[in-house]
Amino acid sequence: MIQVGGHDEQFFGRVSEEWLNRWVCTRGARMGTVEGTAWEHDMKQRLIARDPRALTEMYDQFGSYVFGLAARVIGDRRAAEDVTQDVFLQLWERPDAFDPERGRLRTFVGTLAHRRAIDLVRREEARRRRTARDAASVLPIPDVDELAIAIVTAEHVRAEVEQLPAEQRTAIELAYFAGRTYRQVAEELGIPEGTAKSRMRLGLRRIADALAAKGMEHTWT
């Protein structure tokens, strides 16, 4: 049973299959190159032309992903809303920053969201807010489409994360969700900085290789 946001696989099962078929079909990008999808190229051009429908479409596609990621990292719904808005406004104002030939739009959006979220967490004010947050706060209602993608992709990633040696998993989670730098991870775990870096690198590569072996390295682009 997949448990995500209090809902179960049965509820999302049909959609997951649909998304699985859709996302898996984009696999096969050659190493060293990325072929942007027609939708990504079209989206970029429409954003450059300042088509508000493109912004809505992109928000529909990635809004839940960005908000969920920000909420998870920051632990504050209001701040996660600000991050979500800032990420989409950045894309709206500077669509040229996305290059479909160098990476997937979803990854790009996720990187923007994560950077802004940890940027906030790393500032003192954010830490204060995090400490003071309402212990009863809960993550908001899951979105079906994005959650379907999340189930398909995150389940594979999560399964691979579970397979990682504990020390690699801990280093990755401290960095990604707690916003620690590798130096802070090293200090927190009492290990040399080089070891912290290598645990992150080896862990991510191990997952990437495992996904590639399943033909899923770009399944959710």
Next chain:
Amino acid sequence: MDLTPDEFDDLVGAYALDACEPDEVEAMERYVAANRDAAAEVERLRVVASGIGAAGASRPPVALLERLLTSAAERVSPLPADEALQRETDRFDAFLATLDERDLGAPTENGLTVRELVQHVEAVDRAFLAAADDPTVAYIGPDEVAAITASDLPGRVDESFTETVTRFRRTREVLAGLRARLPADRRVAGYGRDNTLVVRAFETWTHHEDACRALGRDVRLPDAEVMRTMAELAMKSLPLALAVRGTTQPGRTARLVLEGAGGGEWFVPCAPGETPSSSADVVVRASVVDWCRRFADRIDADEVGISVDGDADLARELISAANVFAGL
């Protein structure tokens, strides 16, 4: 800091997780920009990182999309400098056409009457025009503006307002033509060519508001595109403003989010000539109108409504420095 392939490999995992130090991030970005295989490896690991983050996908509050679309509609592109100047000129000109003799004698908050304010705008325009063809004019700043005003206005006491307006239009037309006449890299009294025109648009708006307040009339804001053009200048000038006040903070970055029609987001280095980091030491959110009025020294630092996330002292210094280039 330039990376070797081994150093790239050492950092790539931490980089994909956004767990590097700022100088390492810059070095990685330079390396990746120049190396497609490196970029592909970063992308491959970021797909994994994003997959870890996707587990918590959650629907944002319904109202957020509406808020986003409203803000996006306000995030207009800046105008070419001459077009921004022309729009503010046209708005001011239309306002001048509504004035009668009684209005002209009304005192404004900077000590000039409404009539003198228009003469002042025209006189400073003329000084910039003269400087455009005279590279020996190093700078026209607040002191110079005050001196120009003091020397020009006494000789125009008997000038009819029709004549004042005619001179203003004529001078302004030539001023707006500087963008077409001068090369883009030409300095005009210490300002870039286009910045000169935006400075004059800024001053036109500011004095337009001064006159409206003096007459008890409603203040109307510039078009969003003009406001954005002026906000760009206000943001670009901040590192230098900090330097003028002697309060630069090398290596630090502020993210300023100006809200409202013509607003936007800027990553501002806290010392001149530096490249801003994508990781901000402070995020300041304020109204774009407030910030531009502060730039023009029409409101005090504590009148700018802001929210601050991060280094509050740095935020206060930015607001304090924002008005250092304001003249009369």
